[in-house]
Amino acid sequence: MRRTPRTADEHRWDPEHRRIDPAVLADVDAVVNLAGASITPRPWTRAYEQRLLTSRVDSTATISEALAAVAADDPGRPRALLSGSGAGFYGDTADRLVTEDDPPGDDFIARMAVEWEAATAPAQEAGVRVVCLRTGLVLAPGAPLVRVLGLVFRLGLGGRIGSGRQYWPWIALADQIGAIRHLLAADVSGPVNLTAPSPATNAEFATTFARVLHRPAVLPVPGVLLTVALRDFARNGVVGGQRALPTRLQQSGYTFAETSLEGALRTAVGRD
Template sequence: MQIVIAGASGFLGKRLVPHLRRSGHEVTRLVRRPPRAADEVEWDPVAEFVDTALIQRADAVINLAGAGVGDRRWTAQYKRVLVASRVDSTGTLARAVAAAEPRPRVLLSASGVGYYGDTGDEAVDERAPAGDSFLADLCKVWEAATEPAELAGTRVALLRTGLPLARDGGLLRPLYVQFQLFGGGRMGSGRQYWPWISVPDWLEAVTFLLDHDVSGPVNLTGPEPVRNAEFADALAAELRRPHLFPVPGLALRTVAGEFAGEALASQRVLPAVLTEQGFVFRHPTVRQALAWAVRA
């Protein structure tokens, strides 16, 4: 396939590009600066500009663009950045796909399990309604921005990603350091469910969705979400470190502000669509996923 990808420089994007190439695909990366390599093409989602000819030649478009949710404290200004960086990029690509002739066959567009809000102990899959939180609202407008491509007849799959596990990025990077320094522990009560997924499974799931006739929301999470306390136990065991220092919820809210509420939320999210389509997880348990992440 000829694949165009936005957000290729991010935590997951920089892993997805070589993975797709190893799978035999040709990948072009959209960048917001003058190109520095033969596989880069400049675009400007704020100005709604993307090379029309490039989109016409593509079999698939993958959109992972968006400012990091946990990169900064959620001020009113940064919330606007989080929304705009997703809606601008997604809308620009969706409209370009809709206008292309011929059109790409598929648009895979990032979203998140934040869509569901706090689900407590209730297990939810792709049929569950949206939650009531800033991230839930963000995911709704983010996903809605793909509508032009869907109405034009392109297959659209929404990648509701959980917590990807890799030692050098995402959720696990700060936790890895804390546990290595004997300062790790559960967050808050530790009873909240965490919807993790190993990075290799995330990469394979995206590749799987390129080739399978799946549209709509798809939860990219491991098949067995675990409580935060169980996650801490598993990470401590893998690193052979104690986990004696839980982070009180009040302290987390003091440091992280509103974002702490999302970290303390419980999301028992299941990958029903992937499971029904016959996707096989390489790391079906959190212990297996963490073992890979720590040793990779």
């Protein structure tokens, strides 16, 4: 944490300056690092994009280098690093199915994900098992997507965005947590898509959300307006998307708790 520790179980680190005492991790078997500035639906300036990038790369490099240092002192101990990434790694893939074997896209979010994952290199080179969690849209109570779209739909202003044909790779909160717990012990390394087995188009998402909230979904949002306002956030994750499948996660033996978009949305808005 970045604030002053309050108990003996808390430890301070400074990812902005890539400082952490490696001794903190000497007796640690696994680290889950999801740190990074929040991605929010707001106008994206170059300064904001730089903040998104550096917050992710610096925190990941800080943890990775510290794990590499302790692994060098105790090479026989198995260690794991589960590091955040995003399904935006693939760029806008239209209706093409993508798995962990597909290459990255070329927009800002995709390039950021590439650098984010590359920051785990020191740990990998030191023999630490590294898993990069390419997470989709997490459907959870209070999640930005659920909060913002929920308000829009409750006001009767909801509808598809752009063509509505773009795929949104979603995952229920229970499965995000369940998958991370599973991957802490599974014999898996490299990128893993944390997405539900059934990515939905934006039009399907809008129709389902409206049904859950008992509201209409009749007001489409022009994609060009969002692209002008939100730049790569809109191109990659709103007007565009990824039809990403959790191939490696399922191959490793994970069983999803929630495969229904409607069920996940009902839980997220408290209507299950």
